[in-house]
Amino acid sequence: MQALHDSLQMLDVGGPLIWPLLALAVIMVAIMLDKAYVYWRYTRPPTALRHLLADSEVSWNELDHFAATSDPQHHYVRFLRVILKNRQRPAWWTESRAGDEALLIQHALGRGLWVLETIVTAAPLLGLLGTIYGMMHAFSLFGAHGLVDPKGVTSGVATALIATALGLIVALIALFGFNYFSRLQSRTMDDLERAGTRLLDRARLEAGAEGAGV
Template sequence: MSDWNSVAEALKLGGWVVYPLSLLAIVALAVTFDRAWVWWRYASAPCGEAARALPDGHVLRRIDALFEEDGAPIWFIENQVDTAASQIQRDMSRGLWMLETIVTAAPLLGLLGTIVGMMHSFRLIGGDGLVNPAGVSGGVAQALVATAIGLVIALVSLFAFNYFSRRMDRLMDELETFANTRLGAVRLAREGSGAPA
């Protein structure tokens, strides 16, 4: 219980900058959890029986549906696959710009808290010397708490952003491999039947 009390005291020391930093933390967590759920639901790699029971919005099902048109020219299918892949990339990366912005904004807000806290401390030092030592140390504590909170939020957001960006790169490679395999099968089937590719 004393740990929670010390956290609450630290937040009080952080001053008004803690409120926008808290908002950034909530947004970062919301985007991270949302993207984690979307990736788990619509982009997890299927295996075995699960491959046949993909949800309707799954990225592999969206690409696979483009190959169901019999007789469509290969160039048309390739164009449709490229368009679908671009749409999938936009859908799966929705909200990541917020994480990227928070990575930059949170330390800057923490720095603003540092400046405000230091200004408060310097204001308490009068022309005759140190007027209020407790007030000066409180201002320094405010500066340090705001900086620490901003850095923690930025680090969490950075890890989440980098994780989802790497997953996006890997997903696009997987979709390209999947589409090329299906296009190869279509070409082979048409060559075997004598139909024009």
């Protein structure tokens, strides 16, 4: 309780710009929790699918069964279903539909990342404004006859330091979150591209064999 009380007092000393910084911190945490849930629930590559794709002898029926019995909102399953649905069509058509679905998945995974990127830039600037506010408050206490209120000067310096520190902390956490989820997005898209290439190559090979009468 004492730690909470001290924290609240520190925020109170931090000046009016502490509140927009706290708002940015809340938004940042909400976005990061949402992204973490999306990746945990809908983007982790299913182990069963990895095994199926690694097996060169797996049949299309097995892939169809997996897609039909899996969560349709899972990103890997969505991508797989598009390829399976269009595999009998010309290769360029299937590749186009798979590309469209991959683009939709990429947009879904990137949702909210621009906000984190904005917070990385905005939080230190708000902290800097807090610094300016605190120092202006401190300097205003110097009158024609010298220092008017020593305690007020200390308060102004504290306001400047707290705002700066909070702005940097929020920006650093947002930066790590942005880089981490951007890396997950890139890795997911690479995995989807490899899986799609493998399935499309197989479909082309089988179509060529059928055309040659093998």
